[in-house]
Amino acid sequence: MKILIADDDPVSSRLLDRLLVKWGYEVIAAHDGSEAWEVLQAENSPRVALLAWMMPGIDGLEICRRVRARSAHPYVYILLLTANDKVGNLVEGLESGADDYLTKPFHPQELWKWFPQELARRRHQEAVESPTSGK
Amino acid sequence: MKGDRERCLEGGMDGYVSKPIRPDALFSELARLGPASVQHKTDPATGTTTDSGAISAFDRVALFDRVEGDMDLLGDIIELFKEDSVRQVAAIREAIDKKQADALRRAAHTLKGTCGNLGALEAAATALELEKLAAAGDLPHAQESLRSLEEQIQQASKLLDELKQECVR
Numbered sequence: 001m002k003i004l005i006a007d008d009d010p011v012s013s014r015l016l017d018r019l020l021v022k023w024g025y026e027v028i029a030a031h032d033g034s035e036a037w038e039v040l041q042a043e044n045s046p047r048v049a050l051l052a053w054m055m056p057g058i059d060g061l062e063i064c065r066r067v068r069a070r071s072a073h074p075y076v077y078i079l080l081l082t083a084n085d086k087v088g089n090l091v092e093g094l095e096s097g098a099d100d101y102l103t104k105p106f107h108p109q110e111l112w113k114w115f116p117q118e119l120a121r122r123r124h125q126e127a128v129e130s131p132t133s134g135k
Numbered sequence: 136m137k138g139d140r141e142r143c144l145e146g147g148m149d150g151y152v153s154k155p156i157r158p159d160a161l162f163s164e165l166a167r168l169g170p171a172s173v174q175h176k177t178d179p180a181t182g183t184t185t186d187s188g189a190i191s192a193f194d195r196v197a198l199f200d201r202v203e204g205d206m207d208l209l210g211d212i213i214e215l216f217k218e219d220s221v222r223q224v225a226a227i228r229e230a231i232d233k234k235q236a237d238a239l240r241r242a243a244h245t246l247k248g249t250c251g252n253l254g255a256l257e258a259a260a261t262a263l264e265l266e267k268l269a270a271a272g273d274l275p276h277a278q279e280s281l282r283s284l285e286e287q288i289q290q291a292s293k294l295l296d297e298l299k300q301e302c303v304r
Contacts, residue, residue, distance in 0.1 A: 008245060009248045009249050009252070010215045010218075011215050011216055011248075011249045011252045011253065012248060012249070012252055014211055014212055014215055015202070015208070015212060015252060018202075018205065018211075019203070022205075052248075054241060054244050054245070055245075056241070083244060083247055083248045104248045104251055104252065105197070105248070105251040105252045105254075107197075107201065108201060108203050
């Protein structure tokens, strides 16, 4: 499965890339928001996106809003990566349409925990909601 | 694997950790070897534990956890940190010089994340302070914070270099 990582912090980006590749995912890395938005608009774009909240070009929140404003199929799971720890900010993030968020710096297990179960749950949910495409 | 350990130590090694490396095993081995960069000392008089010197600046345990014991990855991100923190500090300085509060806020924010990931806690805290000063438009004080930040980053880079030499082949 392809996963988009969009983060202008090269350290975060490298950490995520390495972990996800180790876990068997195919990673596409974008270095700013504009690049990320391009990737998400391409054919066969990743269905999972890890977006830095704040980054040059288009920020993570705005990308969420744009993704949610277009057709819901295929659904893109969005995880916001944030160094903001104020509750108000997080609410804003979820309101933009993100599925969840991780506060940086995070422990690999936090990401790991999110991944297999959360994706399996959502895939299942999607199949139930649209039985024809879920065959 | 006691045989291996003994053979390594006889061969002149200072310590031994079997692969796959578990961070706690590596730590106890490093701790045994003496003055680590991060060390908690117990004051015999009071029995309280204090951080030694400036070094609460740096959280090794979290850093090892974050790379899941992957020493190549550790080496990679240390190099990335050294390169990128220089670039980001330059961006911060430029933003202060040009009195661009928004650019300063963004640059400080990114650097805070970078430092946090490397366990450079003190530098991360100063970057946060800069981010707040930028949000408040307080550029004169930002100048002072930048000076501390530069020192802290230099120190973190030095400690990370030492760590890399210890842990990465």
